[in-house]
Amino acid sequence: MKFSLSWLKDHLDTDADAAAVAETLTRIGLEVESVDNPAEALRPFTVARVLTAERHPQADKLQVLSVDIGDGEPLQVVCGAPNARAGMVGVFGGPGTYVPGSDFTLKKAAIRGVESNGMMCSARELQLGTDHDGIIELAADAPVGTSFADFAGLDDPIFDISITPNRQDCMGVRGIARDLAATGLGALKPLKVPAIEGSFDNPVAIRTDDPEGCPAFFGRTVRGISNGASPDWMQRRLVAAGQRPISALVDITNYVMIDLGRPAHAYDLSELTGAVSARRAREGETVLALNGKQYELDSSMTVIADEAQVHDIGGIMGGEHSGVSETTSETLLEIAYFTPENIARTGQKLQLTSDARSRFERGVDPAFLDDGLAVLTGLVLDICGGEASRVTRAGQLPVTPKRIAFEPSKAASLAGMEVAEAEQRAILQRLGFEFDGKDVVVPSWRRDIDGGADLVEEVTRIVGFDAIPSTPLPRASGVARPTATRGQLAERRVRRAAAARGLDEAITWSFIAEREAALFGGSAHALANPISEEMKHMRPSLLPGLVAAARRNADRGAASIRLFEVGRRYQADGERPTVGLLLAGDKRPRGWQSGKARPFNAFDAKAEALALLDAAGAPVASLQLSMGAGDAWHPGRSATLGLGKNMLAAFGELHPRIAKALDAPVGTMAAEIYLDAIPAPRSADRARPAFSPPLLQAVSRDFAFLVPENLSADTLIRAVRGADKVAITDARLFDRYEGEQGLSLAVEVRLQPGEKSFTEAEIAEIGKKVVAAAEKLGAQLRG
Known part of the structure; x- marks a missing residue:
């Protein structure tokens, strides 16, 4: 999330500079990715006055300007801007100046035979907006020769911070200011919420027919508006936040979203038919979204629709049909609360991301609908003019106060930090928590707070994790006992042995597609919220991941592929520690050995499996070999190694059907070693016998x-x-x-x-x- 220092200071009364703010943000868990100052790139540009403007002798659309840059010697500049004229004041860049919006460095040049010593710049060329129809016009009394960045007040650092999924309250500038105020860096300013009663009834009926997906839906109409360009100050802040200014109404909704973490939407009232409702989409309905793409909806998705069609994928993106334009004179302002889980599922199904989705799926403040709509309406009236209706409220706000027992002693027991009770209370109160007797009342914007440990975390991060004392753990007297289990030691030995034998370790995903899991007997565990449909099932075998890794290596020209992985298979009764190995391509002599390369065969896989079994502590000399390793393996080129009915490993060539389904490299050989099946040695709890080498030759x-x-x-x-x-x-x-x-x-x-x-x-x-x-x-x- 991006915002500027001046924007932050709208909510935080502080004298702290950018460096102090950045250090504090990272200290309290809001990691700063970067701090950039646009003024640095614009310092070479100066305020200049056009003295004369004459038509270019060789081009009708060009002018030859005489420009005063404040050093007493006018410069000749060729300019194609239609608004360039004698007497105007603009922004000048001389030879050697880098123009960020056009990505080139100015130099003295001849344009149609006339020398030009730099250029007069537009807003887009300086990345201050999208206007490129003419050059920037400054006030007539602007001081010629001064730095444009200083004159325009562009010395405003921009922060880019990483917000973790649990901190939905910091998806707005005000939430970040609240956190900083809690550290003592400044004081949180009161939020100015205008009181707008409305002068007429809302002509649009509003309702919510999907209380599960959209529990509350508020709206009001504003008529008699002029939807021109938003003010320069708002455009500069939106550009700083990575947004493209579009029009006043759109910019205002985007500004409120970033400023207060409250997404909203503005509809062109003339494009709506009848009542507007939040409802479930009907199977097969489609909507043309504002990104220009058509989306097919299903009955699990919440939409905003009128009596004619769907206009909005609820909480994610508006539709193009009812979007506002420069001709919009009446608008319906919508502000709603959407269930986070429903938003996340819809966004995943449609593969659609947006700034609104990133906030709604984290969970916006459900108690901020009335105040949010008032702030939104106030900005519309101030910037676009017009007259507001009274508010229509549909549904019920899902606001249930959450209470947690306040136990100050937990700061020491859970975080190892002694913090006075009074200081803990002060910190929590500055973060918006309230106290009711021995209970803490959690603010409506902190849905991530569930118990006493969360309160300790809030106190600890504000005090500072670096204040936690370094206290060594108590150590028992005598010789320390080993802490690694037999299984952990076996995995370490196998990993070292595999690497020593020239195998490369791979680490693959534990999640695979359902079709891949089905090839190995099916998955016993499916994820409720997968990264994608291709990573929905817990793997019953390590081989699909190793085959995919081998295929990527083969596609990049690897002639001999030797991979292994120490990981887990997931069965119905739990995790199973497993070693997977894969051989593909040609077996090539290594080091000083000589000989021709040949394809790997099942005996190569057997040799690697036996070596790793030996490293894991299996009784290799007692292992029994049985032909056929199961449905996943080639019936005549695979086998198992075991002790009676206890199978320790399977090796050989994959079944042709499975090799084809996984697109395995030709001639792939593999093995799986089941570490949990290896019996513990009988002497595991006894002392190792003395080494007794034979006295006579064998x-x-x-x-x-x-x-x-x-x-x-x-x-x-x-x-x-x-x-x-x-x-x-x-x-x-x-x-x-x-x-x-x-x-x-x-x-x-x-x-x-x-x-x-x-x-x-x-x-x-x-x-x-x-x-x-x-x-x-x-x-x-x-x-």
Whole structure:
């Protein structure tokens, strides 16, 4: 939100400069984005008098001026403004001066063969308005040669502050002034509300047929008006706030919205038919809004309509048909209260934002309708003239006083700050709170205040968070115990291991589209107020987000994509800590390794999954592999790793249907590791055993088996490893060959002697056990 220092001082009696105001605003939670002074850009421009004006010899629409800039030596300037004439006083920019409205720097030039030493400037060229039909005309007694910025009083810093969603009261300059007054920076000036009784009955019937969406709707007619340009002071303030001046009536409604945080609307009475009401839109109704776009409405949306058509998307934007123009002589001024939740839903559906919506969906002051309409009417009468009717009020104001028990001791217990009770009361009273016995009555403009903790926050931010003393937490004697849980430690180890293996960490949204969630079994949780329809459901899998990240990388030319994410899946019974990883593109040799690039395959995903499972503390040596990982995976190129029925991970290639739906890069491989399924180690609560390296060198023996085609290598390895659990410490597959005899799997078996070396007879006996274990599975030792 933007406003100028002089505008702020209309409500705040203070001598503070811009720097002091900015520092105080940020200190109390109204973060200052920037402070700009338009005078700095306009200081090179000076007040100048046109001495003579002659027609350009080579152009009928140009004049050659002689301009006095106050240094005694007139300058020759070529000018195309129709109002340029001898004797007038205007604004001059010389060579080397930057013109902000046109974005160029002036220089001495020849225009149609005549030298020009600068230019006389229009309001638009100096960003002081939209007028570009002629140059600025100043009073005849304006001091020639002085800085135009100083003469025009443009030394008025402009603040741009960020308003958090809970501070609806600060969506107007007066609310910001109230906060500053509470800090002691100045005193809040009384708000001047004119008493306008009205001289005739309102000729327009007003009602609200949608008390849920628009509980209260006030209005009055003003006739005999002249809707010309708004005053210069108002235009300058609106420009400072980022608004474009349009006409007096429009500018007045915008000014009241920014000044008091109270949106309002002005209708051209001649364009209305019969009674005006706030009602629900009918299915299929449309409205052409003031932004020139047509919007289709539905029955959940509140509109302002007459007996012929819809004229306004209630609380968001007016319609073009009944908008005021320069010919408007009678206007209906509307000021209403719209339910914040209804405004937010309508704005999201229509994808329509506006200054009015940003205020109504936060919640404007429901008790300010009468005073707001009086201020609005007073400005219309002062600027446009005319005669006002009496006010028509429809509906009931949703004003229910909120009371909260005042407990001064909470400032110390909740905020760690000792603040005297008298000071707490004074701060709250300056913020508009009232006291009734032991209760605090919350002002109608603070719908964000719900309990005693909110009162503490108000006191604390006004006193200053930097005043909270730094107090160390009590520390127990002795050696500090670890605070991280087993799950947190596992996540840390997995994250480090994945990074060490060359995977890049991704952080994706926990919200996905319904169609994406449906691919992985559907979502158990839908958001009531999502960012968008594409981010409405909590993810049942990490893979949709990783696929989207991989696709973005592939679209930008990445040839080898290796991503992982440590996050949460959301199931019906709660959150599930999960690791997702994705491989796409080509597997390329890293570092000193040599070899050609090749596409990733399911075994690459398995290798990464096993490595991360090992880092997480899973008993990798005991894991069982089962073919097929579920409907989301390729039926012949995926598998699971688990302990019995407890599945710890799934890996492989995505199902072609899902890969196509997600637009996954060709050949994408993935894995998901379910950290919550990893069992706690049996020795988790016992001391770690002493390190005892073997005294003797290990022995390895190779076995080649002819196996049935349906026998998995994992099953064979597990059987071989279990043939002698004392002597055999490891077994691994090192070769696969398919020839005339059938399928052959070669296994390396590692034997570890204990107190003495193995004899040949002992090794032969262990070999017989290995062969016997394999034969039980239908395998035969290859000759």
